[in-house]
Amino acid sequence: MKRAELWIGLVLVAGVVALALLSFVWTPFNPTGVGSAPRLAPPGWPHVLGTDHMGIDTFSRILVGARSALYVGIIAVGIAALVGVPLGILAAWLPRWGAEGMMRAVDVAYAFPALLLAILLAGVFGASTETAMLAIGIATIPAFIRVTRAGALSVLASDYVLAARASGTPVPVIAVRHVLPNIAHLVGVQASVSFAMAILAEAALSYLGLGTPPTVPSWGRMLGDAQTYLFSHPGQAVWPGLAIAGAVLGFNLVGDGLRDFLDPKLQEVS
Amino acid sequence: MTALFEVHGLTRVYTTGRRSVVALEDVSLTVEPGQRLGIVGESGSGKSTLVRLMAGLDRPTSGTVHFGGRPVSGVPERQLGFLRASVQFVFQDPRSSLNPRMRVGDVVAEPLRSPLVRRELGALDQRRRVAEVLDAVGLPADAASRYPHEFSGGQRQRIAIARALAPSPQVLIADEAVSALDVSVRAHVLNLLMALVDDLGLTLLFVSHDLAVVRHVCPDAVVLQGGRIVERGPTQRLFTAPEHPYTARLVAAIPTFRARS
Amino acid sequence: MLARLGIFALSLALASVVIFVITQALPGDVAAVILGHGATAEQLAAKRAELGTDRPFVVQYLDWVFGMATGDFGRSWFSGLPVATLIGPRAEVTISLVVGGLLLALLIALPLGAVAALKRRQWPGFLTSTAAQVGMAVPAFWAGILLVFVFGVTLGWLPPNGYVPIGRDPVAWARHLVLPVTALGVVQAAVLVRYVRSAFLEVLGEDHYRTARSIGWTRWRALARHGVRNAALSLVTVVGLQLAAVIVGAIVIERVFVLPGLGSLLLDMVSQHDLAVVRGIVMLLVLAVLAINALVDVSYVLIDPRLRARESS
Amino acid sequence: MAKSEPPIGATRRARRTIGAAVAAMALALTACTGGGAPTTTPAAPDPGATATQQPAETRTLVVGATAEPATLDPTATDAAAGTQALLYNVFETLVRIDAEGHLKPLLAQAWDVSEDRLTYTFKLSPNARFSDGTPVTAEAVAANIDRIQNGTTAPKLKKAMSVVAATAVVDPTTIDITLTRPSVTWLFDMAGAAGIVMNPAGFAAANSETAGSGPLTLGRWLPGDSIVLEKNAQYWGTPARFDEVTFRYFKDPNAMNASMLSGQLDIISNLQAPETLAQFSDTSRFTVIEGSTDAEVTLSINNGATPEGVTPGTGNEALKDVRVRKAITMAIDRQALLDTVWFGKGTLIGSMSVPTDVWYEDLTGTHPYNPEEAKRLLAEAGHPQLTLRLQPAALPYASKAAQFVASQLGAVGITAQVEELQFPARWVDTVLQKADYDLSIVAHVEPRDVVTYANPAYYWRYDNPAVQEAVARADAGTVAEYEAEMRTASRLIAEDAAAVWLFALPNLVVTKTGVTGVPENANSSLAFDVTTIAKA
């Protein structure tokens, strides 16, 4: 059952990546072109998934939307990982009082979920994709600090680290040669789950009008716009909704699959 | 000639919050070059703390450790090169003593790559040295390119020994090195250890809770209880005529073979 | 105990500084925004004096913090109303939504999580895990809108939005909260199921669970008698962490169901640039999260006797 | 909604933060909400019940709206939201504007103008009373005028009242107001927020309590959510038809539609999503009214003038060239834009005036849609390729229009970088105050706002002496001269392409069947006057 989760997840994620790459090269119609096409058209030919309220081809926008979904995810998770992982290792290495102080800060940070931060930042720098990603990234740092510190603590307690210290291997080398490779899978799991959270957060932000500007096709924005026509043209909300759900499901399944796959303790439980 | 290790009044106290635990209390001992000394005690007796302090991996609360006449405790890591090159460890749990994500060749070569050790040993062909020590512990040369999880518990312990031998140390500290192994495998590893110590003239500190094994491996031994040395002397005498009541109880507790009806 | 109080106060102070700095950094002169176009210099100066935004940064911060300590969250820059009276009536809305959502989530997640853990290899376990995965993938506001569309408008069983205070008409209060609490609760349940499952899996792996089964308890009874309390420890932690997410989830749900809670007020105030109110709301939300997490730690001691020993010694 | 994700498999973590003392504080906070929590849905009939059936005792009216006021004092800020609910319902003015845009008596029974059109004499109706019973006297009117001129009121109202030289109380029911120069617009302004006669006793708490003389008084205000007005029992005029009138504010147009469809609302004052009109096609339950408003949706151009005393704007230099502005106008197919952005509802306009203005002239023909000509003009002006910042207000019509404009400008070689600005705060700060923009899109709801083109300090930074003279002559002249000069001004700015006037927002009103008397056009006083509304 575990393998199935991982495979379905990988297929979905691969799908999203494929859509994104394809969008660089080709889209059936101009994704931002307000054309002469009929508005709010149902799926058919040539508009495979129909058109939106501006007469723009939905399928093209979904393609380009995949690109911005990955863009949001990569930058947000990137920020969180690049800041969170080193801090996590530091927290594991610090003596008791040092780690205590840092973990208190992490607790406070947890009280600032991504959306709250995004609302504040949108007020400061104006609503844009960048503020959304910055907010989501910063809000995800505590999760990476926690995961990394837990993993690093168990590695630092191992005999092979003691052996390394016994032969005088310097601390930074221990961190790179021993700690990082052995917590990589934990960080990988956290990254894929945070990726899913980032996509969801961007959708929520766009709904609140704090996410991406109108000209940049994003699934969250499409869902927000479609929501106005939910009663008159419910079909509009189906495609962006499915795209978001699919991508988020994909990344979560990969995260779960990786965790179960790599966590021996979970396997032989009676 | 001067003793290899000189330990005077070594004390180590661990404090968490308001409560503190005395792990080691006023321990003094000397270790001569080439000596095979058993350090016996039950869990919580302080034996592991003692050897870690002697190897400069932990700071004592009070007391001093000297190695080859040079001070170890309280000396900054940068200046411990002499100790790092000549004192090596073999630990208890084969599953945790090797980095699962490093090839065996790199694991064994790690001490050679440490800057402190390299300054002491000077240039040497690491690849050749790794092959040498792997052969010395009875493992095929191609083991270097494989990963630890491809080996059995006994083989992994051999790799740990190979790592310890790589910088050709003077002292080998075996901290419960065979306690986690099956009986059949334990014999092989002990034989290997004893043979290497003889051939290379190493000084051996053999830490164990199993008095029977210590009796077989080490001519002399010290008995630790609650962080203090309660008795020391030739292991054989400790068995036949223990002076301290705790040692007597320890010897008596070893299950002996007796046929039941 | 004293150490904990100190740490909590420290966390709170840290949070207040962060909030003040962020809201203070908002560009644009508030007086200009309020008075609008063509305000003369001295009119702007008079407005700034009235709002106190011309005072140095630290003085404003201290004035705000000490004010809060005495329950005075300052005054709204636009309407002049004290922030406390603005926030007061709305707290009931957000609390009803958050508590309702969290309770519903736990009500769904605990049994499903247990099933997902115990029947891990059979179809019920697989089904629950997949349902949880899908539940998490659906954006909460989309779920909310669908609920409004189906139950609010098409079937007309429940009011599509709006709020009636519990004091005024408990039945109407309940009817207005059914859809929003469901939207918030179901999505949170999907997240919690995965934690309940891994908490119970951890317990199933414990030796004392096996001991319980060896003295004659069936799988379910052993889990109930010995599993739940031990799992509670990690679950309580998760509830503490998840609370912040539920509060934020409430902000979106308040927008979809037009509930006059702290979330929708926060959104309005940010777009109106009324920082005094924004600061007050965010501080309150952060205070609630820190307080609940502190309660979580206290409950640790109640559940796990080992900690009780360390606390008292 | 971001579900912030704690670590996978949260292991047991012994954390040390205090609990008991804090728990008390958290509970105390919830205790203080004991006070009456907000009611957004008045005791309206159960939505299930049919819309027309009316509970006997309280006769209520529920109006759905979108822009809610930040303060209860309509004179405090520029925002038009304040007047929508309160003007004519709670606060009254000497004279009022009716649905057709004509001035009608209110607090003043009659008024006449001196020969030199400098002095106006108002006869107050003797039985006019404030809501607390005290009579509306000439002194009160004078006090209000003084407050507008010198109190902390919105600069726009101060400017409108700056033309008043002096006020003279002849007797308790008669007041003479002399102007520094004749001004037609002044009397129209007196019918709006500037002319509000507030009970002087209520000046201090104007922000949070209302002290007016209208048929309704303030019941409950839940900022950001709803305003409930109650019947003023001793109203001096014909009493209000309703015991309770509620204005409910919706950020999300979809939610407003849902409330209307489920019977919670009687009226949607301004439908923000014309495409959803189809949902109210069931004439047995709803009636749809399509009128017009004064709101001109403009693609504002930063013309780059830098009058002293105002922070200089950062408009692109190219925009100073009229050929570039003409090219921009010709690049946009305004009919297609209206059809796409606002579902074809609303009226095309060629200048800053709407059909209901008395001086209106159809100028939609100036610089018609002609992309080739636009490209030629751009090349001639030396800007074949041009990059401009387009910063619309983050409102439904503006962001959709921006998307459309950006794509059509792209066709003629102008790259538009779109960044939405949260409305009102960031748009006011960036565009209105600092003119830190090239192009922007927003609707201008104030009536007769062609005069803004005569003020170089206004955010379009447009300095055209000919327009300034025409507007000045209009204000000083007779009503006939006023109309002629305003028409000239409109024509001048159209030819000079000072901006691109996209369309005038329609007044889309949806009412429950049986609700009558809702004015078709949102009149220029920006008030949603409930006194004319009846409910069967």
Place this chain on the structure above:
Amino acid sequence: MTSLLQVRDLSIAFGRKDPVVRGLDLDLAAGQRLGIIGESGSGKTVTALAIMGLLPDNARVTGSIRLDGTELVGLSDRALSRVRGDRMSMIFQEPMTALDPTMTAGRQVAEAFRLHRDRDAGRARTAVLAMLRAVGFDDAERVADSYPHQLSGGQRQRVVTAMALVNRPGLVICDEPTTALDVTVQATVLRVLDEVLEAVGASCLFISHDLAVVSQLCSDVVVMLNGRVVERGTAEQVFTDPRHPYAAGLVATARLDLLEPGTRLPTVADHVRVP
């Protein structure tokens, strides 16, 4: 003699992997104590768990296990749970985690008693205190009211023993009960186990890798290798004259006391061509 426990042709495999136990036969008479010796991976623990019915649900068990005439293989979890703790019970290897940390020791022992014998709390308390005294606690009340983290490893193992024996089961299975304990503590726990088993008259399956410990408690012994029994007989016979080479190797390496210190240790390989 009718045997209390009869295991015939028992095979156990997990998922699609090859079987861990193959065609195992065992007999245990009432009151008899049988030692099962084997190294890690020999299948000794899996066999014990199979008898108790505590294997994970992806285990495939074939063959027959009859306890006092009742066939256990194929029995439902509900039916098996009535037998467990009443007619057979088990003591595990790791005392530090065997007890529920959130419940007092006394209450956990009482649970076993009240589940199968008598629900009354008063009588349960008396039985528990009696049992705790029987396993060597002279301060039974204090131990009953303390939480597991307040007891040492040896004390916890004796509490688990009390729990296993309070209902006087016919069969007690011990899976390396003293391996995790210090030598001195191991001696006392073994002595207590011996006395209590004698008093209750229960038969015992004692699993260990330590031949000396098995010789202390068991009259008969089997040696397991790769899921099969390779040697069977009285303790006396197997420890002095083992027939199977693997068994001989094991005995040789275990008898350190017969060796000259410092000499090469005999290894299993000496007796066995590598299997």
